[in-house]
Amino acid sequence: MHCYLGADIGGTNIVCGVVDGEGNLLAADKLPTEAAGGFASVVGRLAEAAKRLLAALPQYTCVAAGVGVPGFVDHERGIVVKAVNLGWDDMPLADELGRQLGVPVRINNDVRMYIYGEATAGAGRGRRFVLGVTLGTGIAAATVNEGRLHYGSGSRAGELGHFGMPGIPYRCVCGLTGCLETVASATGIARQARDAIAAGERTVLADWFPGERAAELTAADVSRAFDAGDETARRILRHTGTMLAQGLAPAISLISPDMLVLGGGASKAGERLFAPMREELTRIVHPMFMSGLKIEVAKHLDDAGIIGSALYAREQTAAGG
Amino acid sequence: MHCYLGADIGGTNIVCGVVDGEGNLLAADKLPTEAAGGFASVVGRLAEAAKRLLAALPQYTCVAAGVGVPGFVDHERGIVVKAVNLGWDDMPLADELGRQLGVPVRINNDVRMYIYGEATAGAGRGRRFVLGVTLGTGIAAATVNEGRLHYGSGSRAGELGHFGMPGIPYRCVCGLTGCLETVASATGIARQARDAIAAGERTVLADWFPGERAAELTAADVSRAFDAGDETARRILRHTGTMLAQGLAPAISLISPDMLVLGGGASKAGERLFAPMREELTRIVHPMFMSGLKIEVAKHLDDAGIIGSALYAREQTAAGG
Numbered sequence A, B: 001m002h003c004y005l006g007a008d009i010g011g012t013n014i015v016c017g018v019v020d021g022e023g024n025l026l027a028a029d030k031l032p033t034e035a036a037g038g039f040a041s042v043v044g045r046l047a048e049a050a051k052r053l054l055a056a057l058p059q060y061t062c063v064a065a066g067v068g069v070p071g072f073v074d075h076e077r078g079i080v081v082k083a084v085n086l087g088w089d090d091m092p093l094a095d096e097l098g099r100q101l102g103v104p105v106r107i108n109n110d111v112r113m114y115i116y117g118e119a120t121a122g123a124g125r126g127r128r129f130v131l132g133v134t135l136g137t138g139i140a141a142a143t144v145n146e147g148r149l150h151y152g153s154g155s156r157a158g159e160l161g162h163f164g165m166p167g168i169p170y171r172c173v174c175g176l177t178g179c180l181e182t183v184a185s186a187t188g189i190a191r192q193a194r195d196a197i198a199a200g201e202r203t204v205l206a207d208w209f210p211g212e213r214a215a216e217l218t219a220a221d222v223s224r225a226f227d228a229g230d231e232t233a234r235r236i237l238r239h240t241g242t243m244l245a246q247g248l249a250p251a252i253s254l255i256s257p258d259m260l261v262l263g264g265g266a267s268k269a270g271e272r273l274f275a276p277m278r279e280e281l282t283r284i285v286h287p288m289f290m291s292g293l294k295i296e297v298a299k300h301l302d303d304a305g306i307i308g309s310a311l312y313a314r315e316q317t318a319a320g321g
Helices: A039-055 A092-100 A110-121 A187-197 A205-209 A211-216 A221-228 A229-253 A264-271 A271-284 A304-318 B039-056 B091-102 B111-119 B185-199 B204-210 B211-216 B220-228 B231-255 B265-269 B269-286 B304-318
Strands: A001-007 A013-020 A025-032 A063-070 A073-074 A079-083 A090-091 A105-109 A127-134 A139-145 A260-265 A294-297 B002-009 B014-020 B026-034 B060-068 B070-072 B079-083 B086-091 B105-109 B131-136 B139-145 B259-264 B296-299
Touching: A001 A039, A001 A110, A001 A304, A013 A039, A013 A304, A013 B139, A025 A039, A025 A304, A039 A063, A039 A092, A063 A092, A063 A110, A063 A304, A063 B079, A073 A105, A079 A092, A079 B231, A092 A105, A092 A211, A105 A110, A110 A127, A110 A139, A110 A304, A110 B220, A127 A229, A127 A264, A139 A229, A139 B231, A187 A205, A187 A221, A187 A229, A187 A264, A187 B211, A205 A221, A205 A229, A221 A229, A221 A304, A221 B131, A229 A271, A229 A304, A229 B139, A229 B231, A264 A271, A264 B014, A264 B086, A271 A294, A294 B139, B002 B039, B002 B111, B002 B304, B014 B039, B014 B304, B026 B039, B026 B304, B039 B060, B039 B091, B060 B091, B070 B105, B079 B091, B086 B091, B091 B105, B105 B111, B105 B304, B111 B139, B111 B259, B111 B304, B131 B231, B139 B231, B185 B204, B185 B211, B185 B220, B185 B265, B204 B220, B204 B231, B220 B231, B220 B269, B231 B269, B265 B269, B269 B296
Parallel strands: A001 A063, A063 A105, A127 A260, A260 A294, B002 B060, B060 B105, B131 B259, B259 B296
Antiparallel strands: A001 A013, A013 A025, A073 A079, A079 A090, A127 A139, B002 B014, B014 B026, B070 B079, B079 B086, B131 B139
């Protein structure tokens, strides 16, 4: 039987796995990226890990591999143009990994691979127009229309986290002020909590993270405080959900998705965050869009990158692309 | 030589014309819609007008016709599902007109036809990702990605004028509050001017339209007042341009168009409106999008509907669709 290799190279870890033609994950592994070792070393260790996984599945034949990379990827030429976290510029990842694995390799931006995985084999399976948003360290988005990723001019589409929104006062790392990412990412949620502590709000988070320990506070702690009945945590997640809705509303009205998938670390806040988001969406988006729109957290929260990369490679090689 | 018929059925007038394979308009005509006469009468008079136009171009052979209709169109089945201004429900327009003209007919929503015309043979010619917005009585939008119209789930995509935006207090005909359409359409601009007069602002518009005559005031009058140095008119068009930018920013960041085409009556305000829009876009959209984005008023401001309908019919029939 045919199988497909999928991998996601993050700044800290590489995850890779083997997927069958239905998108089922057969085996997976995780290894430190150790980007400081350089491109050849990272690719070499990924290839080794992949071969180990495949060796343990002798009944399967790997026919293609896909890799998601955090950064700007020329998916047509198979080159990582720029990946700041990996220190890569113009790296021929598809060719190099392909040579070592002996199968065709397709590469793409990691968020696109993740959302492609959810659209084809996750929460969006069977849906025609999928809008996917990852709420992680940052915010990114991708759309899959009738099975096809939308790239936009210069392959820049998907920056739902970076435009100035009224009501958001923070300056973003991208240089703009008011980006959704400064509020509705995992980083943004933690930052709001630290701001509340600094402003002297009475919150259990101030007790849990006194003084300089506030720097250790994460989005998960805000959920924990929410569950403990903390009013500050409740206000932060409500505000975050509301702003998320205001960022999503124009996208929903313009492209009319039938599926909104939310992934990434901050999506683990679940209904604490998504209940106020839905409430605001219902207020500001026309019912004709909301009635047909399914909203779900990613099904393969941690594996969507692997599955998406593998299925993308399958689709691209089958299409002769 | 082959030619293509294009028509746009509005609530007041029908415009129709003949277009060559390059998108050049060879002849055009305009007739009152007289929707009250019923579907058969409207289609019959459109067919007659079309035949007259074609009879005067004996060197051309018409091989397909396209028609844009204001409302909800099932373009695949060729049926006008609902066109409120025409009083049509489930009308088999493509079949009926095709029978009378003896050529295949393709129909679609009028805004999609208009933007398709601009994308393929107007301001967006040669561009890969076109976002088009019409600022008329209402606001509507369409996207053409690599020559393909985006429909979205339920064919509902393009409602950039209808979602609740912060900073817009008006209730919209769609039922929501804060829709861009209530401000940045021709109707919205006129309404802001009437509100200013009612609030007792010192404006030349109050002199031009005293008392009940304020009801006659149009967006064009606001441009006229702007040119006369009127401060209220300047403020209204600045506010309108700013809100337009805030509605467009998420769309630009999400889909990354390389062309933004603005059409419809209110776009005739030109730089009076688009200068403040560009200024706000530059403030809230990342430079990487703005640097590659061309922004222009529709090239075929009044004929884009005809040209788009004709070229859409050509494309759809050539593709065997």
